[in-house]
Structure formats: C-alpha cells, structure tokens
Amino acid sequence: MIKIIPNSTDIQNLKGKSATFLLALSNTKTADIEGITQAGIPGLIHLTPTLDAEFLASGEVKSLENIAETPKGVPTPALITRAVHLLKPFHALEFLDLGLEKIPQIENKIYGFNIHPSNRIDQHAQIDAHALFSLARSFGKSYKPKSDYLIIGESTPSGTTTALATALALGYDANEMFSSSFKNDPTNIKQEVVQKALKHIHPSDSILDKVSKVSDNMLIFTSGFLMGASENGYPIILAGGTQMAAVLLLINALTPNFNAENIALFTTKWVYHDSHSDILGLLNMLDFPINAYASEFDFSLTNHPALKLYDQGEAKEGVGAGAALIYAELNGISKEEITQKVESFLV
C-alpha cells in the first residue's frame, strides 16, 4: 500500500539518498568544571570539538597527537561517523564554529559567525540568546544543501549538563532524563552545577532570557537553525540523543505548534537503551509530532576492549554517530564493514 500523507523524513524516503553532514561545534566553560564530563582528555576537554572535526574531516588530529579519548580509553564517536563517511561518503562534510577555543585545521567549509565560547552555567552562561537565535534562524533560512537531505550533529563537551539545565529552566519535568558520556553519571557534580545555574532564572524571564543564562551556543543555534531551515522543505536529520531532544524542547517552548514534518531525530542504540536517561520521555514532552529513529548497531562483532565499552554504556552518542549509522544502513553498508573500519583506526 501507499502512505497517503508521507513525511519527508519517513525512513523509506531517505533510502539511497545523498546527505550533507553538518557538525555544530561549541565550547562551554561548563566543561572545565572538574569531573563533569569524560568527553575528551582531562585538562584538554575544550579541544574535543576541534579534534572531532579534524578526525572526521581528515582522519587525523592536527591539534593534538592522539584523538580525543575518555579516561578508560573509550574513543570519540567521531570514529563511527568517520568510518561511515569512508564507506559511503557524505555529499559534503561542513562545520559550524559556534564558539570554539581553537579552530580545526581542516580544508572543509567552516561557517564562522564570530561566536565566543559560552560561560560556565553555574556562573551565568552570558549568551546573547536573542541575537544568536535570530542569527541562526536567518542562516537556516538561507542554508540549502546540494544533496537530498541534511544531517546536523554536534560536538559540545558537557552539553548534556547544559541541556538538562535548559530543559529544567524551561519548566519541563526532565530530571534524570538526560544522558551522559559516563556510564555512571557523576550526578552529584552535575546536579550541583545545574541547581546553581537555575538560581539565576527569574520567573519573569522570557524563554530566550532563560536560555541565555543556563544553555549553550550549540543548543540555541541549532534550535534557531531548524526553525529557519525547516521552511525550505528538504528533510533534516537532527543527529544526536538527549542534547538534540533539548533542542526540540526549546523549539517547543517557543512554538508549540511547530511543523516538524521535515525533521527527524536519529540516535544510537546506546542512547535508546540507556537506563540512566529517557530519550522517549523527552520526545513525548513535545506538543508537536516528530519522527525519531534509533540505530540497532552495536559493537557485538568486535573484540576491541575500547569499543566493547560502548556496549557497556560508555560514550553512547555524539558527532552524529547514530545518524551516521542509520545513513549507512539506508545505503546498504553492513555492520561488519562498519565494525572493521572503526577497528582499523585503533590498531
């Protein structure tokens, strides 16, 4: 049978289609708080988005000798996205500098907007959210990929902390629904930071006033971008887990009757099955319907101890890994091929 009212993001409509991969890169000084994230090298967490961009674009890290790793040796999900890109290249890899400490040394297109890293949220993030949102929306309206659809991912260390603070500041009952790069989330530190951040919120604050205090540049920019770009009609894949769900929650707070029929969220199995967070719960808080899919890929075919940790609940998502895995499946790339390609980066 034929679906009479198909969404452009219904999975069967994306089979074999070409995709541009756009990676939103951002630093928040929230990541400098001791023990709050393991998305990177201790002391050099701020380099993670820069290194992710370099590895994804070139297969090498220029700004550091080794690629970003967590203390137990879980390598960045950029490995997965890079592996997929080698097996079935994206039409283009492009980057958004949404306030980086260090610009990636790559030849790909990097869109720059003179945005600075945002402040620690426990000390007021100091983001001009009105200007940033407006800029992002205009940029989204003008952005048209030269491929069938767009995938937008992110690399923002401590982004789940700022996402949690954002959702709570906007009045969503979202405690314990956000993921973490840790298997055992350092809840106490995170909760303490979030509680301090929320003290800056006044009941009379507008929605954008609130996020200017407790959110991050990636989250605000991606919300504005989606609101602008979704008017263009091409399918857009929001590539990520609970952070990208928070992007949708911000849109929902601003526009409860938002038309998300051109948008879908793609994430990993590790996020979907994570018992410490609740992506489904977050998406169900939206007043508008949206397509959302989780990859079924896991590392059951590898013996590499660092990759095995993914299946045990470390790392989970980032750099659009879940969307890259679904894109691979839609293009006939097998689990074996992806596993072997990721392994090849680690020997």
Added chain:
Amino acid sequence: MIKIIPNSTDIQNLKGKSATFLLALSNTKTADIEGITQAGIPGLIHLTPTLDAEFLASGEVKSLENIAETPKGVPTPALITRAVHLLKPFHALEFLDLGLEKIPQIENKIYGFNIHPSNRIDQHAQIDAHALFSLARSFGKSYKPKSDYLIIGESTPSGTTTALATALALGYDANEMFSSSFKNDPTNIKQEVVQKALKHIHPSDSILDKVSKVSDNMLIFTSGFLMGASENGYPIILAGGTQMAAVLLLINALTPNFNAENIALFTTKWVYHDSHSDILGLLNMLDFPINAYASEFDFSLTNHPALKLYDQGEAKEGVGAGAALIYAELNGISKEEITQKVESFLV
C-alpha cells in the same frame, strides 16, 4: 533501525494482527433524489446497506434476489470485503444500525440504538445531532473488540453528497474534493441539493446544529464513536474515502487538537487516484496529523467487464473495501487470490 515513537497505526504494527470489522449502515432520504447516486438498484437504493450487510455476513442477499448493482453492472464493493473475509477471516463481523429502512437478515451482531433514517438534506435532515453524537461517544468509550484492532467501514447511499454538505457547512473549502459512486459525477443535481441544504445553515448555529441539518447519521455517529473509542488505546482503521475524511473534518471542527495517533484512514487506489475528488486535500485540512494509506489493488488481473469498470473509475470504495484490501496485504493474501475470489461471486 527502530522507530522511537511508533504510532499504533503505523502499517508495520498491524502486520499479521487480528481485526474486527464493524460496518456502519445508514439510510438518508437524500438518496431518494432522482439521479443523485448509483450505489444500488434504481428505486431500491435504500436497500443497499441492508443488502451489503447480508452479502458481507453470509454471501447471500436475503432481502432481494440479486446483490446491489449499479446501472452499468458495477457490483457493490461488498464483494471485495467479502472476498477478503473468506480468504483471511476477520475476527468478527459486526454491524451498526444507524437508521436503516430494513434490518438485514443475518445472524451476526447488529448494534441497534433506535435510530431512524435521516431526512433529505435539501429539506433539513432533522437529525438530533447532539443526542446522536453523545450516544456514539459513550458507545465508543465502552466498545472494546476482542481482536488486536478495529476496522470501521460504512454503507450509506448518497453519503458523499451529505459529506460534501457537511464539510461546506463547517466552513471547509472543500468543493470538488468529494468522491462519487459515479465515474462522471452528476454534479448539477448534487450541487443543487447541497446548495439548498446550506440555505438552512445560520451563522450562529453551533457545529452540531449545522450537522443536524445537512449531514447523515453515519457521519455524525462515526465521529462521536471515534472520539470515544480512540481513548481506549487500540488501533482503529477508518475504512473509506472522502466520506470518512468528512468524519475526521467534523472531529477537527469540534476538537482541532484531537489525538489521532491510534487512528488511520485506509482507502482504495480508486479513491486515491480519482481525478474528480481529492482525499489528500481533505486530509491536509485537518489540524491534527493522521496516518492514511491507500491500497494498490486493482482489477488488472481480471477480464470480467463489471470488475474492469472499477479501474475505469466507477464505484471506487465502500463497505470498507480499501481497508479490507490492505488487511489482506498485511496478512499475505495475494492480488491473484482476491481477484479470483471476487470473480467466483459473479459467475
């Protein structure tokens, strides 16, 4: 990949599941207007729902010697639904008497509510829509099929005329969007009747006041039934074309933020491809999203001249034929099997 937020009516969730088929039967005296419908035997159009019910339930018509045919010999779509029921029986066949001239002579369950046939809409339909809607909603809340899901179809001669009048009375810009049992719709007669009907509408009328004047029992009852039954959580298939779209338009007028996630509309290829009507246009007028599917079945495998007329645009839909065809496909019944079974009724 896995769909994170599946609707219960997403097609893959209905594969191989059991269904109860509920057929809403109704007479409106609008069908007595000369030349307005070809859904039945001239002079005996009012018997069509009765005969459809008898043929669907037993394979025989008790209240007449031959099954309902149109002048050119296009047999009722009940043939299709009956064929599917023989190939892959519904869990149960049940009937709603929503104002019949003559009760079908069958052993199946017929729900009766002491409803009388409604009046000609050009002379004011005289339906107590408030009482009927309220009754239907209560019945819907209490109705729980003993199968995985419910299919609700209809047999209501001249129902597309009353559906058109209903949509226009409710303020939808729906002219020329409604189907007809004719290939060449007798638009002049229909338009004249609808225009006369609309003269009874006052701007101050409530929604239910309006439909009490220009609609039919099936349309009002099915709207109320869906609003009640959809709270029960099981999937419900609205089986029909533009008449069933009008059911949704009435729900939309009453409750624009209606939650239709448990409901889908299933119809035929003939309705979906009909150049004289616009099922997609009608569904797009809804403020709430809804799943809708069209069967791809046609009579390309038969040489029977009466069946060939379907492919030429006569008959198109009714007695839940489109939903029966999709139910058959979801249960692995082939086009060949259905064609042969329908042919077997005609030799």
